[in-house]
Amino acid sequence: MLRLEQRPQPSRMWVYLTPLVAVVITMIAGGALFAALGKSPVEAIATIFWEPLFGEFAFYYRPQLLVKAAPLILIAIGLSLGFRAGIWNIGAEGQYILGAICGAGVALAAYPSENVLIFPAMIVAGAFGGWAWGMIPALLRVKFGTNEILVSLMLVYVAEQLLAAMSLGLMRNPEGHGFPGSRNLQQYEAAHNAELITGSGLHWGVAAALIAVIFAYILLNRHILGYHIRLTGQAPRAARFAGVRPNRLILFCLGTSGALAGLAGMFEVAGPSGQISIDFNVGYGFTAIIVAFLGRLHPVGIMLAGLLMALTYIGGEIAQSNLQLPAAAIQLFQGMLLFFLLAVDVLVQFRLRWIRTEAA
Amino acid sequence: MKFTRLLTGAVLALGLASTAIAEEKTKVGFVFVGPIGDGGWTYEHNQARLAIEKEFGDKVETVYVESVAEGPDSERVMTQMALKGADLIFTTSFGYMDPTINVAKKFPDVKFEHATGYKTAPNVSTYSARFYEGRAVQGHIAGKMTKSNIVGYIGSVPIPEVIRGINSAYIHAKKVNPDVEFKIVWVFEWFNPAKEADAAKVLIEQGADVILQHTDSTAPLAAAEEAGNVIGFGQASDMAAYKDGPRVSSIIDNWGPYYIARTRAVMDGTWESVPTWDGIGPGMVGIGEITDRVPADVKAEAIALKEAIASGEYHPFTGPLNKQDGSAWLEDGEIADDGTLLGMNFYVEGIEGTIPQ
Numbered sequence: 001m002l003r004l005e006q007r008p009q010p011s012r013m014w015v016y017l018t019p020l021v022a023v024v025i026t027m028i029a030g031g032a033l034f035a036a037l038g039k040s041p042v043e044a045i046a047t048i049f050w051e052p053l054f055g056e057f058a059f060y061y062r063p064q065l066l067v068k069a070a071p072l073i074l075i076a077i078g079l080s081l082g083f084r085a086g087i088w089n090i091g092a093e094g095q096y097i098l099g100a101i102c103g104a105g106v107a108l109a110a111y112p113s114e115n116v117l118i119f120p121a122m123i124v125a126g127a128f129g130g131w132a133w134g135m136i137p138a139l140l141r142v143k144f145g146t147n148e149i150l151v152s153l154m155l156v157y158v159a160e161q162l163l164a165a166m167s168l169g170l171m172r173n174p175e176g177h178g179f180p181g182s183r184n185l186q187q188y189e190a191a192h193n194a195e196l197i198t199g200s201g202l203h204w205g206v207a208a209a210l211i212a213v214i215f216a217y218i219l220l221n222r223h224i225l226g227y228h229i230r231l232t233g234q235a236p237r238a239a240r241f242a243g244v245r246p247n248r249l250i251l252f253c254l255g256t257s258g259a260l261a262g263l264a265g266m267f268e269v270a271g272p273s274g275q276i277s278i279d280f281n282v283g284y285g286f287t288a289i290i291v292a293f294l295g296r297l298h299p300v301g302i303m304l305a306g307l308l309m310a311l312t313y314i315g316g317e318i319a320q321s322n323l324q325l326p327a328a329a330i331q332l333f334q335g336m337l338l339f340f341l342l343a344v345d346v347l348v349q350f351r352l353r354w355i356r357t358e359a360a
Numbered sequence: 361m362k363f364t365r366l367l368t369g370a371v372l373a374l375g376l377a378s379t380a381i382a383e384e385k386t387k388v389g390f391v392f393v394g395p396i397g398d399g400g401w402t403y404e405h406n407q408a409r410l411a412i413e414k415e416f417g418d419k420v421e422t423v424y425v426e427s428v429a430e431g432p433d434s435e436r437v438m439t440q441m442a443l444k445g446a447d448l449i450f451t452t453s454f455g456y457m458d459p460t461i462n463v464a465k466k467f468p469d470v471k472f473e474h475a476t477g478y479k480t481a482p483n484v485s486t487y488s489a490r491f492y493e494g495r496a497v498q499g500h501i502a503g504k505m506t507k508s509n510i511v512g513y514i515g516s517v518p519i520p521e522v523i524r525g526i527n528s529a530y531i532h533a534k535k536v537n538p539d540v541e542f543k544i545v546w547v548f549e550w551f552n553p554a555k556e557a558d559a560a561k562v563l564i565e566q567g568a569d570v571i572l573q574h575t576d577s578t579a580p581l582a583a584a585e586e587a588g589n590v591i592g593f594g595q596a597s598d599m600a601a602y603k604d605g606p607r608v609s610s611i612i613d614n615w616g617p618y619y620i621a622r623t624r625a626v627m628d629g630t631w632e633s634v635p636t637w638d639g640i641g642p643g644m645v646g647i648g649e650i651t652d653r654v655p656a657d658v659k660a661e662a663i664a665l666k667e668a669i670a671s672g673e674y675h676p677f678t679g680p681l682n683k684q685d686g687s688a689w690l691e692d693g694e695i696a697d698d699g700t701l702l703g704m705n706f707y708v709e710g711i712e713g714t715i716p717q
Contacts, residue, residue: 057443064436164548168518168716177478178705179519184458272432274458278517278548282429317437320425321444327395327427 004350014348019294019305022341029340030333039323047322048315048333055318063201065310067272071096071264073209073306075288077216078257080297084220085232087253091137091152092261093285094159095130099262100269101166102129104276107191108171108182118190122266123204130262131255133159138254142247148254156285164278171276181277185270193271205267209306212260216299229253261285290338312337386448386627388412389441390424391434393453394551400576400596401550401613402426405452405475408615415620419627430455438463442470448626450619451475453550454519460484471631473622476521478702480633487618490639491521492528492701493669494611495572496676497647497662498593501609502570503533503540504658505591512563514556514573514580515546518716520704522574527708528676529572532665534710543568546716553579564590571606581606591653598648609662610648617643637698640670677701682709 027049031041052061075092082089089095103126110118137151164180171182185191196202220226232239232249240246264284273280291309295302316330390409394402409422423441428434434456441449442463450473451460457477464472464484472484480486502511511533515522526544533540543566545559556575560583563571571592573580578599584590584606594602594610618636625631638644647666650659668674679690684707690696707715 057440060439060443067432164716177520178703179454179478180517181455186458186462268432272435274431277430277455279430279455282431282433313433314436317425317428317433318440321389321423321437321440324423327425331427 001355003353003355004346005353007349007351010348011351015296018344018347019296019301019341021347022294022337022344023308025340025344026333026336029336033329033332034325037325037329039325044319044323044325047319048312050315051318051322052311052314059199061314061318063195063199064314065307066201066206067203068313069306069310070203070206070209071268071284072288072291072309073303074205074212074264074267075257075261075285076291076295076302076306077209077212077299078260079288080292080295080299080302081216081219081229082253082257083233083292084297085229085249085253086236087250088149089134089137089152089254089257090149090289091133091155091159091285092257092288093281093283094152094156095133095258095261096265096268096285097156097159097163097281098133099126099130099259099265100273100280101163101171101265101276102126102262103266104171104182104185104191104269107185107188107270110190111183111188114190116190119193119270122191122270123263126262126266127259128262130265131259133262134254134256134258135251138251141254142250148250152254160281163276163280167276167278167280173275182275184274186274191270193267203267203271205264205271208263208267209303213299213303220299225252261288290334294337294341309334309337384419386416386420386623387444387446388420388422388623388626389438389444389446389449390422391428391437391441391449391451391453391456392424392426393428393430393455394576395426396424398551398576399578399599399601400594402452402576404597404613405450405615408619409450411616412619412623416623416627420623431459435459435462438472439466442467446470448473448623448631454517454521471622471626476519480635482633485622485633485635487636487638488521489613489615489644490637491611491613491645492524492676493639494645494647495525495528496532496669497666498572498609498611499529499532499534500536500665501593501650501654501658501662502529502572503535503537504661505608505654506533506537506540506568506570508567508569509537509539509541510567511540511542511570511572512560512566512568513542513544514559514563514571514575515544516550516574516576517548518546520702523707523715524701524704525574526711527704530711531676531681531708536661542711544711544713547575548716549575551576553577556580557583560584560592561587578602594648600648603649603651607648607651608653609650612646612648614644614646637702640666641672683707684709684711 027045031045034044035041079089103122106122106125137148140146140151141148167180173183193203228244232244291305295305312334319325392402396402396406412420413422425437428437448471452475454476457479460472460474461479464481468483474486476488477486513526530542543563547555547559556577557579560571560580564587569590571580571584573595576596581592581602584592590606591608592606594607596613598610598612599607675695677696679694680692681690683689
């Protein structure tokens with residue numbers, strides 16, 4: 001009979017292997033799902049994973065991968081810092097919205113000025129908006145011991161209401177014929193987060209995501225603060241003896257992840273999305289949680305996981321359009337990825353053992 | 361020998377046939393905001409897609425992507441369809457407006473049809489239906505049927521189309537029932553069964569015994585059924601499953617004829633960018649069967665109202681009408697112009713509450 005046996009040490013090999021195993025199992029289970037829907041599983045899987053990268057129209061999809069992955073990576077990097085230290089920011093979606101509102105707010109207030117300082121000011125405002133929204137659960141936890149999971153999550157819904165209020169009121173496009181939604185920043189050059197090289201998909205948000213990956217890597221591996229973060233996650237008591245001040249760590253982690261989510265929102269609203277609208281947010285803040293874990297909370301892992309997640313989104317859309325797979329099947333497929341990752345994760349701490357049961 | 365020749369012939373014929381089809385087939389793409397099984401808005405657009413397939417058979421190929429978020433995701437889906445050779449793309453939600461215009465710029469040879477928006481281009485048409493005509497009929501029935509004199513209204517997104525619907529329903533409810541009061545809840549989404557159900561429950565708790573909805577799911581009807589003595593209407597689709605229960609009538613979006621006409625225009629090369637706004641008369645808006653829960657005389661009045669609107673004899677926005685703040689809007693006998701209706705951002709006199717902003 002099969003038994004789980006605790007490993008004396010978490011397996012380093014499995015830490016890196018589980019995401020790959022999870023992807024493979026997802027492909028198998030997903031393939032079975034697609035087959036049950038009457039579609040060729042091989043074709044469906046190939047469409048999702050191959051088509052965007054090497055298919056006929058890869059010249060269009062490859063840049064789109066960056067556009068889709070950048071906010072995921074940016075947010076997930078921030079989240080991973082807290083997650084490593086056991087500080088759970090579940091409200092990145094709200095911080096993302098606030099970053100977009102603040103960033104767009106600067107642009108709309110300055111409209112139609114073409115001052116070159118507008119875009120840098122938007123970046124600062126976007127980061128500030130996300131940071132401030134992240135500081136609410138941080139301060140409440142530090143001062144009153146509230147649970148940051150609940151507070152940050154609930155603030156997402158507050159942020160959504162604020163977003164609706166902004167697109168209907170203060171930020172509504174005066175030339176929009178009474179429809180909700182702000183001016184389109186894509187048509188406002190000074191505020192437009194345009195592609196740095198046309199057709200490359202590379203906008204400032206992608207650059208920021210790359211910089212965040214590098215900084216997070218250095219922080220975690222070379223800086224005392226990164227050491228404190230890791231230590232707090234692994235051995236909270238030992239961390240205290242090592243001089244970690246937990247409150248400062250909470251403020252830092254929630255603030256930083258908020259600021260990065262805010263930046264992601266700002267780059268999105270100024271670029272690919274273009275405007276503040278009621279349904280501006282499409283769930284990057286929540287998907288980034290999956291990305292953070294899929295990437296093992298490691299900066300490079302997160303970068304790869306973000307690209308993989310983006311691939312399933314874009315490939316999923318292609319599969320829908322080319323093979324007429326239902327949207328729900330694609331969502332299920334993405335959900336399986338996290339599900340199997342968590343399931344396979346057990347192998348990091350445990351190993352499988354065949355045990356011969358003796359007849360009684 | 362004979363067999364091989366036969367085979368070669370068949371292969372040749374097949375090859376010819378398939379290339380001929382490939383050349384002739386008109387490819388039509390659809391971008392949907394909800395799932396095709398929403399039972400309302402997207403469901404009807406998908407029915408119209410199927411109507412195109414039925415009408416043109418082998419000469420068309422349709423593709424669709426459902427549950428596409430408004431914004432950059434929709435832009436990517438449209439681009440993908442255009443790259444894959446679509447000749448005509450229907451983008452069926454207001455929030456697809458700017459993305460449609462962006463993609464249309466990149467593909468000048470592809471025709472685009474954007475539902476419920478106001479931005480056009482040489483290769484972008486807009487189309488919408490005069491749903492407010494159907495709302496007039498609903499308002500009439502609601503005003504007659506309510507016993508508590510409270511009508512609940514589930515608003516989706518406060519855009520002119522939805523506000524027009526509220527005004528039209530209110531005007532016609534008030535006409536037959538001076539004591540009627542509208543309670544409006546906004547959910548800020550087009551399709552969210554959970555939120556819609558919550559909104560319906562709140563309205564019912566506040567005493568509403570008639571629920572009107574401008575959202576796409578059947579959840580409000582399910583909530584009405586649960587509550588018992590509450591009636592409602594099918595929205596966008598007939599929602600006939602609730603016929604034996606709370607659903608007393610419906611507004612049906614009938615996009616089929618328009619979609620077929622536009623597809624034909626692309627095939628003939630006669631497609632042009634035109635804004636279309638049709639109502640009950642041309643058949644773009646249908647009124648679903650009025651059930652026996654409605655007394656015969658009310659039913660007859662409702663049908664008479666529908667016919668008067670269809671023939672153009674009566675316009676739902678005919679003065680005298682004041683705005684909510686009491687200022688005059690339309691004089692006696694004056695009919696609202698389309699410009700005002702298209703940008704409507706005010707309630708008419710008598711409606712309580714404010715439009716969210």
